[in-house]
Amino acid sequence: MKRMKMNEKLGLALVTAAAAALFGFLYMDSRIPIEEAGNTGKTSSLESWDINASAANGIGLHEDKGIYEQDSNIYDVYISVFPTKNEAGEMIDLSAFALHSARDHSYNPILNCNIQILPEGQKPDPLLDLDHKNATIRVRGNSSRGAAYKSYKVKLEEEAGTFFGQRNLNINKHAGDVSKISTKLQTDLLAQIDDIASYRTYYMRLWIRDASLPEEEQAFVYYGLYTEIEQPNKTYLETRGLSSNAAMYKASDFSFAPNDALKNVDDPAYSEEEFETVLAIREGTDHKKLLEMLGAVNDTTRDFGEIFGTYFDEDNYLTWLAFNLLMGNEDIINHNYIIYSPANALSWYFIPWDFDGALRFGEYRSTYSQPDSLRGIQTLNTGILHRRYFRLEGSIDKLDAKMQELLDTVITQERVNGLIGSYKPVLEKTMPLEPDIGLLDMSPAELIPYIDGMYDGILSNYEAFCNALEYPAPMFVSMPERRLDGTVRFTWDASYSYQGRPITYTVRVYEDPHMQNLVFEQAGIEQTEYISETSLPEGMYYLKVTAVDSQGNEQLSLEHVDGDGLFVFGLLEFEIGR
Numbered sequence: 001m002k003r004m005k006m007n008e009k010l011g012l013a014l015v016t017a018a019a020a021a022l023f024g025f026l027y028m029d030s031r032i033p034i035e036e037a038g039n040t041g042k043t044s045s046l047e048s049w050d051i052n053a054s055a056a057n058g059i060g061l062h063e064d065k066g067i068y069e070q071d072s073n074i075y076d077v078y079i080s081v082f083p084t085k086n087e088a089g090e091m092i093d094l095s096a097f098a099l100h101s102a103r104d105h106s107y108n109p110i111l112n113c114n115i116q117i118l119p120e121g122q123k124p125d126p127l128l129d130l131d132h133k134n135a136t137i138r139v140r141g142n143s144s145r146g147a148a149y150k151s152y153k154v155k156l157e158e159e160a161g162t163f164f165g166q167r168n169l170n171i172n173k174h175a176g177d178v179s180k181i182s183t184k185l186q187t188d189l190l191a192q193i194d195d196i197a198s199y200r201t202y203y204m205r206l207w208i209r210d211a212s213l214p215e216e217e218q219a220f221v222y223y224g225l226y227t228e229i230e231q232p233n234k235t236y237l238e239t240r241g242l243s244s245n246a247a248m249y250k251a252s253d254f255s256f257a258p259n260d261a262l263k264n265v266d267d268p269a270y271s272e273e274e275f276e277t278v279l280a281i282r283e284g285t286d287h288k289k290l291l292e293m294l295g296a297v298n299d300t301t302r303d304f305g306e307i308f309g310t311y312f313d314e315d316n317y318l319t320w321l322a323f324n325l326l327m328g329n330e331d332i333i334n335h336n337y338i339i340y341s342p343a344n345a346l347s348w349y350f351i352p353w354d355f356d357g358a359l360r361f362g363e364y365r366s367t368y369s370q371p372d373s374l375r376g377i378q379t380l381n382t383g384i385l386h387r388r389y390f391r392l393e394g395s396i397d398k399l400d401a402k403m404q405e406l407l408d409t410v411i412t413q414e415r416v417n418g419l420i421g422s423y424k425p426v427l428e429k430t431m432p433l434e435p436d437i438g439l440l441d442m443s444p445a446e447l448i449p450y451i452d453g454m455y456d457g458i459l460s461n462y463e464a465f466c467n468a469l470e471y472p473a474p475m476f477v478s479m480p481e482r483r484l485d486g487t488v489r490f491t492w493d494a495s496y497s498y499q500g501r502p503i504t505y506t507v508r509v510y511e512d513p514h515m516q517n518l519v520f521e522q523a524g525i526e527q528t529e530y531i532s533e534t535s536l537p538e539g540m541y542y543l544k545v546t547a548v549d550s551q552g553n554e555q556l557s558l559e560h561v562d563g564d565g566l567f568v569f570g571l572l573e574f575e576i577g578r
Contacts (some may be wrong), residue, residue: 001389055453056345058242058309061195063240068191068200072184072422074120074429075228077171078220079154080130080209081137084111086139088143093212100139100147113137117163117464120205129213134160134533145177147434151175153231164200165239171204173224173544178364178441179451180431181423183227183355187325188419190352193323195315197240197351197369199230203426206322222437232282232338232351243342247284250353254278255334255383256297262448264288282338289341293348296384304388307436313347314398317389320350322402326411326462329358330369333382343447346502361457364441364450373555374474376465379472382558396469396498403462408500416455424448469498480543480574486535488576494500495547503551505530513561513568523548536576543572 050058081094086109096109112133116124124130138151139145154169156162163169174180190198204227207220230236235246261274264287275281279290293311296302306372308314324332329352339352360366370379376398380386389395430436432444442450475493482488495503505525507533511517519541520534547555556570 016300037524040305051344051346056220057347058313058343059345059347060313061197061242061349063242068188068198069075070188070419070422071200071202072419072426073203074426075204076118076120076122076207077128077204077226078118078207078209079135079137079152080114080211082112082114082131082133083212084109094208094210095212097139097150100145100150103144104145108138110136110138113154115156115160117204120565124368124450130209132158140170141172144173147173148177149173149175149439149555151226163201163228165235166230168198168233169208170229171226171478172229172356174198174227174356179429179447179454180225180436180440181420182453183229183545184423184493185416185419186323186352186355187229187456188356189411190323191405191413192415193319195313195319195350196323197242199232199236201230202228203423204228204428212462222433222435224433224436229240232353234247237283237340242521243344244283245343246340247287247289248338248340249279249284249290249337250331251335252276252278252280253334256294256385257317257383257419258294262287262294264291293341293346297388305392308389308392311346311348316349318399318402319406320352321377321380321386321399322351322406323466325399325408326359326403326458326461327355327358328360328365329355330356330366330375330379330458333380333562343494356441361450361453361460362451371465371556371569373471374569375470375552376468378468378471378474378555379558390473393498394449396443401467403465407462409461411458415457416458417452420451420454423451427451441459448577467505470551472486472497472549472553473499474558474570475545475547476556476558477545477559477572480541481578482536482576483531488532488534488536489529490532490543490545491529492545492557497549499549501548506546506548506554507532508544508546509536510544511539513542513566513571513573515542515544515568515571538576540573540575544573545572546570 057365061545082095083091086092092109092111094109100107113135114130114132115135115137116128116130118124120306129179136155138153139150141151144151151170151172154171156167156169161556172183175558177183184203187199187201190196203225206226207219208223209220211218229294232250234244237246237248239254259278261271261278263270265285272281274289296307296311299307304505336352336354336357339348339452341348341352351480357366375498377386377390381390401492427447427476431440431447437444440447470502472495475490475495477490480488480490484485490507494507495505497503504523505528506521506523507530508515508521509519517535520532521543542561545557557572559572560571
């Protein structure tokens with residue numbers, strides 16, 4: 001009996017222990033994982049903190065995507081523009097805006113105004129004091145400044161409240177957007193893409209009243225459809241959960257090359273006006289970190305893989321590149337993008353900007369659109385950052401994979417067509433009317449079929465990227481040198497094949513930019529220089545150096561001739577003097 005009781009007790013103890021062990025295993029297995037605080041392997045000491053070891057380095061760009069809500073509504077906007085004193089004390093009015101000219105930012109008057117933003121179909125309450133200032137208005141944009149129908153920046157005062165949290169409104173006439181939905185479609189797609197930031201955008205119908213006219217002549221004049229897009233500033237960053245203690249620049253004429261205008265604020269030769277001809281300052285007061293990054297990118301003695309990993313987030317960079325290539329945005333070499341870096345990190349991130357020139361297909365591609373060999377990443381070789389990245393092992397495969405990922409997950413036929421379907425009622429209500437019907441690049445009957453073909457156009461951009469990789473990489477050509485013996489020395493950078501094919505070069509010299517009168521031609525050159533025994537008389541000439549791979553694919557150089565209504569890729573104008 002005692003033995004049985006002991007056995008029973010022992011068995012019970014074993015069962016209890018086994019049950020406890022099983023419970024512990026199941027508990028540990030089902031427990032919600034908890035991330036360790038500061039589990040970065042980097043220093044967290046405040047006294048010894050150094051930006052080079054910052055926990056913020058390389059963490060990726062993660063905006064709060066919850067701020068986006070699909071909104072294809074129309075907002076009716078009524079703006080009364082008042083006579084206002086300019087900086088010289090002179091009274092100016094709405095007519096001052098007509099004096100703007102394309103690309104001239106030196107003239108930029110600001111006028112007082114009253115703005116009312118209402119749901120579609122509503123009109124201003126007649127009991128409201130529409131002659132009361134609650135905002136200011138000025139013209140915005142670059143080439144569109146000279147257009148009859150301009151884009152505007154409106155700054156709301158406290159009394160006016162905000163428009164979806166915004167006080168600085170960019171109300172764009174989308175003059176370069178043939179479809180009138182390019183900005184809206186791209187920002188709505190970006191709102192669902194990781195590793196990159198987007199913008200909230202809204203359709204607006206605009207009426208403007210010139211309060212300088214005699215009262216009996218004043219009326220709200222209809223200006224048509226506009227697209228409002230968020231201003232990238234401190235509020236923009238804070239809304240997305242990004243650090244607003246940051247440096248942020250909009251590229252004006254910037255391709256990551258050294259530039260004498262780019263100096264730090266403590267340099268005696270620093271000029272903010274000159275600086276902003278290259279990079280417009282959106283946030284930040286010190287440019288030291290920018291200049292450090294530029295120095296590293298242009299240091300060809302250092303390993304570029306290490307440089308890129310230190311200063312850029314590859315996921316963000318690839319996403320920015322892949323998205324622009326799929327949208328057919330061919331104009332991102334030196335502008336139409338923003339770079340952003342939190343103050344406590346070395347990392348720089350790309351944010352898209354200016355979407356009008358994308359999603360142009362067929363006959364509506366830009367006059368300056370590249371030939372097939374220079375599409376995709378090829379023209380981006382103009383910028384040193386891109387050129388050095390593309391030569392890293394596996395970089396092209398990574399970019400290709402990112403483009404395919406976007407097509408598979410976000411830029412799908414269902415998503416694109418669904419968004420376009422939500423914009424069609426907006427176009428139906430606005431495009432058949434003046435002034436928009438007179439500003440269309442196509443007939444109203446062509447507009448809907450054009451936008452219905454956008455997904456196929458996006459796929460064709462991916463195909464163009466793949467096809468362009470069959471050509472060698474483009475290169476820069478140096479200005480020819482006339483030697484003492486009368487011969488001419490031609491030199492250029494080395495090209496290379498993405499497939500590893502052998503490369504030779506062909507040199508042609510013409511007397512005219514139309515390339516009708518050939519002076520001489522030499523093919524099969526294996527080096528990156530050629531000395532012509534042909535003596536060239538004094539005068540203007542045009543040099544064409546091409547790289548040819550073993551399968552006969554011929555690539556142009558990165559030079560071009562632009563003038564007198566003529567734009568030619570791959571041609572360098574040079575002069576032979578005495």
